[in-house]
Amino acid sequence: MSEQHMAIGHASEIPPAWGAPRTASRRFTVAIREPRGQETFQVAWGELKAEPGVDWVVVLDDGTAWPIKKDLFDRTYEAAGPGRFRKVERSRLVQVPPDTVALLATLEGPLEVRHPDYVAVGSQGEVYANAADWVRDHLVFDTVGSA
Incomplete structure (x- = not known):
């Protein structure tokens, strides 16, 4: 059977048959830095630019x-200690x-993005990807029905 391709540019375009989004919280803190010129990042599902x-x-x-994006970071992260x-x-x-x-x-x-990876939904409906192993190692799912 061939793969079905689904174009998704916003959370509203995720097919309902995939199920409702599940919520999860992070187990870790991060540091941030300014990009060193235009930087390219290779991730499991493609290439991202900063x-x-x-x-x-x-x-x-x-x-x-x-x-x-800096504005997205400002809306979704908080200080958790010096530089964290x-x-x-x-x-x-x-x-x-x-x-x-x-x-x-x-x-x-x-x-x-392919199974078993995830489509993650941002605060304003933007979409991005999370690898299944990253989700397993870094997130804790809330109880069912918490989305």
Whole structure:
């Protein structure tokens, strides 16, 4: 059976058959830095770009890093200690079904996301991707029905 491709640029375009988003909270804090010129980040599902003055680069303790728009960071993170930040908004996630490719139009560029990975929904309906192993290692799902 061939894969079904679904273009998704906003949370409203996630098919209802995929189920309601599940909420989860983060287990960790992060550091941030300004991009070093225009930077490109390779992630499991594609390539993301960061621009100085527009984006922050979020950095985990293990060195894993990704870009985020500064205004989005300001709305969704809070100080958690000197130079450390915690995402205060709960993540909302929908798992991509088997045999499906979600073609996401993210704020940082297009991404292809496949099962068992997740489409994450931002505070204003923007979409981005979270790898299943990253979700397992870094998030705790709330009880069923909490979205």
